Amino acid sequence: MTRRVCVAGVGLADGPKTPDLSALMLQAQAFGRAAADANMTKQEIDGLASAGYGGMHEVQLAEYLGLTPHWLDSTSCGGSSFEFHLLHAYRAIQAGDVDTVAIVYGNNEFSAAGRSLGTGRAGGGGAAAMPYPMSWELPTGLTLVGAYAMAAQRHMHQYGTTSEQLASISVQTREHAGRNPNAMYRDPITVDDVLGSRLVADPLHKLDCCVVSDGGCAIVLTTEERAKESGRPLVYVRGAAAGMTHHSIQAMPDLTVTAGAVTGPKAFTEAGISPADVDTFQMYDSFTYTVLVCLEDLGFAPKGEGGPFVASGALRLGGALPTNTDGGGLSATHPGMRGLFLMCEAVRQLRGEAGDSQVDGAEIAVAHGSGGWLSTMGTVVFGTEPA
Amino acid sequence: MSDTGVPSYLIPRVSPEAAEFFAGALRGELRIQRCPNCGLHHHYPRLACPHCGSERLEWITATGLGSLHSFTVIRQNGIPPFKEQVPFVVGLVDLDEPGARFIAQLPTVAPEDAVIGMRLRATYRPASDEVAFVDFGPDA
Known part of the structure; x- marks a missing residue:
C-alpha cells in the first residue's frame, strides 16, 4: 500500500x-x-x-x-x-x-x-537565440498576450463567447482581491471598466490580463x-495529473481545448470526485480566457458554455464554484509564475484559514496550473479527507 | 545585417531543417514539408512528421493560399520596430495543404477588416541574405 x-x-x-x-x-x-x-x-x-x-x-x-x-x-x-x-x-x-x-x-x-503585460521583452539575443519554435513567432510581432488573444478569438468565433463574459471573470476576481489586504489591486471594478480599459491584443483588454507583482x-x-x-x-x-499539448501557440492542436481536458478528469478520477464535488477552484488566471477555457476542460461547464457559466456569477464567494478566492493573478499576485500560489490558497481554504474569503465548510479544493501559452497544464485535488 | 530594415535580433539563425524553407521564401516560393506516409503537411520544418512520426518527408511548393484560423490585433509591443507599427494583425493561417498551420503578420489587413475564415495569400519579405519572412494578405 x-x-x-x-x-x-x-x-x-x-x-x-x-x-x-x-x-x-x-x-x-x-x-x-x-x-x-x-x-x-x-x-x-x-x-x-x-x-x-x-x-x-x-x-x-x-x-x-x-x-x-x-x-x-x-x-x-x-x-x-x-x-x-x-x-x-x-x-x-x-x-x-x-x-x-x-x-x-x-x-x-x-x-x-515593472509592468510590461507580457508585451515588452525580447528574449536575450533575439530570434537567433530563441527556442526553435519561438523563432517562427517572434518576427511576426506576436506577444505573449497576443498568443492567448488568438485562442480567445477562436473561442468567441466557435462558441459566441463575448468580451463581457470574459470581463466578468476579472470583476468577480477583483471582489475577492478586495478581501485580501495583500492584493495588488483591491478597488471594485465593473464589466464596463474592463471593456473600457485599453485593448492590449484583441480581444484582451488590460484588465483581462494578470498583474505583475x-x-x-x-x-x-x-x-x-x-x-x-x-x-x-x-x-x-487526493489526486494529481499533468500534461501538455504544444509549446508555441502556432502548434496548439485546438485553440479551444487545453491539456486540462486530460489532466482534469485524470486527477478527479484518482481523487474519486466529480466536478460537482469541488468546493473551491484555484485556477491560473494569467488571462481571463485561461480561466474560461480551463473551466470547460475540467468539466465545470460544458465545452463552449464557459461564457454563460462565468457570467452567472459562479466564481463569486457564495457562487456555484468560488474561484481564485485570494484575488488571483488578475488582481492579487503574479510574480512571473503563479502555479504555487494556487495550491497555497487551496490549502488555506481547506484549513479554514482563508480569512474574509473563506468558503464555508470547504472539503475539496482543486488547483489547476497553466504554463507557457496554454501549453502545459497540471491539476491537483486536495481534500480534508484522503481519497 | 543587410539593408532590409529588419533588426538583426528578429532574424533567426537558419537551422538545418529550415534551410529549404528560407531558400524558397527568398525566391518567392512557399516551401513546406509533406509526409508521404500520412499524407499531411506541416510547418515549421522538422526532421520528422509531427502527425505520424515518419522521417521520410518531401518538400513541396505550397499554393501560398490559406484561410484565417484566428488572429489578434497587437496594440502594445515594446520591441522596435513593432512598437512603432502597432496596431497590426497577426494571424494563424490554415494553409490549403492539409495539416499545415502558419503564423504570420498580416500587414495589409486593417484591424477592422480581419475576420476568421477570410482567404489569404502569402507574400515574401526579405530580411537578410539568408532569410525572408512570409506575410499573408487578402487573396483578392
Missing part, C-alpha cells in the same frame, strides 16, 4: 511590491514561513523543487538555504511547473523515495522589470504520519 501524502505547511513571502527583496530572498522567506507553519526544521526537509527562467533553480536555492536534499526537481515548464513538482513529489513520497519535499518559488518580477510561495509536502506531528489541520493530496 502506498503512503498517503499531505501538505504540512504553506508560506507566502512579502508582497505584492518588495523593492528591497531579491528573488532568492523572497524564496528563502517563503520557505522559512512554510517550514515554520509545518513545525519543521530545515533539516527535516529532504527534497526540494523549484522553477525559474534560468537553470538549476532548486540547486541554487538549496545552497542558499544550506540544504543538502537527496531528492530534487527542477521541472521548469512555465507557470504550471509547480503542479508538475507536486505530482512528482506526491508520487515519490507515496513510493517512499523521499519523506518531505518543499516546493518553492519567488521572484521580484515587478521591482526588477513581487512575491514568493512555498509548500511542504510530507507523509500523513509526519503531517499529523505538525499539529496543523490535515490537507490530503
Whole structure:
C-alpha cells in the first residue's frame, strides 16, 4: 500500500511590491514561513523543487538555504511547473523515495522589470537565440498576450463567447482581491471598466490580463504520519495529473481545448470526485480566457458554455464554484509564475484559514496550473479527507 | 545585417531543417514539408512528421493560399520596430495543404477588416541574405 501524502505547511513571502527583496530572498522567506507553519526544521526537509527562467533553480536555492536534499526537481515548464513538482513529489513520497519535499518559488518580477503585460521583452539575443519554435513567432510581432488573444478569438468565433463574459471573470476576481489586504489591486471594478480599459491584443483588454507583482510561495509536502506531528489541520493530496499539448501557440492542436481536458478528469478520477464535488477552484488566471477555457476542460461547464457559466456569477464567494478566492493573478499576485500560489490558497481554504474569503465548510479544493501559452497544464485535488 | 530594415535580433539563425524553407521564401516560393506516409503537411520544418512520426518527408511548393484560423490585433509591443507599427494583425493561417498551420503578420489587413475564415495569400519579405519572412494578405 502506498503512503498517503499531505501538505504540512504553506508560506507566502512579502508582497505584492518588495523593492528591497531579491528573488532568492523572497524564496528563502517563503520557505522559512512554510517550514515554520509545518513545525519543521530545515533539516527535516529532504527534497526540494523549484522553477525559474534560468537553470538549476532548486540547486541554487538549496545552497542558499544550506540544504543538502537527496531528492530534487527542477521541472521548469512555465507557470504550471509547480503542479508538475507536486505530482512528482506526491508520487515519490507515496513510493517512499523521499519523506518531505518543499516546493518553492519567488521572484521580484515587478521591482526588477515593472509592468510590461507580457508585451515588452525580447528574449536575450533575439530570434537567433530563441527556442526553435519561438523563432517562427517572434518576427511576426506576436506577444505573449497576443498568443492567448488568438485562442480567445477562436473561442468567441466557435462558441459566441463575448468580451463581457470574459470581463466578468476579472470583476468577480477583483471582489475577492478586495478581501485580501495583500492584493495588488483591491478597488471594485465593473464589466464596463474592463471593456473600457485599453485593448492590449484583441480581444484582451488590460484588465483581462494578470498583474505583475513581487512575491514568493512555498509548500511542504510530507507523509500523513509526519503531517499529523505538525499539529496543523490535515490537507490530503487526493489526486494529481499533468500534461501538455504544444509549446508555441502556432502548434496548439485546438485553440479551444487545453491539456486540462486530460489532466482534469485524470486527477478527479484518482481523487474519486466529480466536478460537482469541488468546493473551491484555484485556477491560473494569467488571462481571463485561461480561466474560461480551463473551466470547460475540467468539466465545470460544458465545452463552449464557459461564457454563460462565468457570467452567472459562479466564481463569486457564495457562487456555484468560488474561484481564485485570494484575488488571483488578475488582481492579487503574479510574480512571473503563479502555479504555487494556487495550491497555497487551496490549502488555506481547506484549513479554514482563508480569512474574509473563506468558503464555508470547504472539503475539496482543486488547483489547476497553466504554463507557457496554454501549453502545459497540471491539476491537483486536495481534500480534508484522503481519497 | 543587410539593408532590409529588419533588426538583426528578429532574424533567426537558419537551422538545418529550415534551410529549404528560407531558400524558397527568398525566391518567392512557399516551401513546406509533406509526409508521404500520412499524407499531411506541416510547418515549421522538422526532421520528422509531427502527425505520424515518419522521417521520410518531401518538400513541396505550397499554393501560398490559406484561410484565417484566428488572429489578434497587437496594440502594445515594446520591441522596435513593432512598437512603432502597432496596431497590426497577426494571424494563424490554415494553409490549403492539409495539416499545415502558419503564423504570420498580416500587414495589409486593417484591424477592422480581419475576420476568421477570410482567404489569404502569402507574400515574401526579405530580411537578410539568408532569410525572408512570409506575410499573408487578402487573396483578392
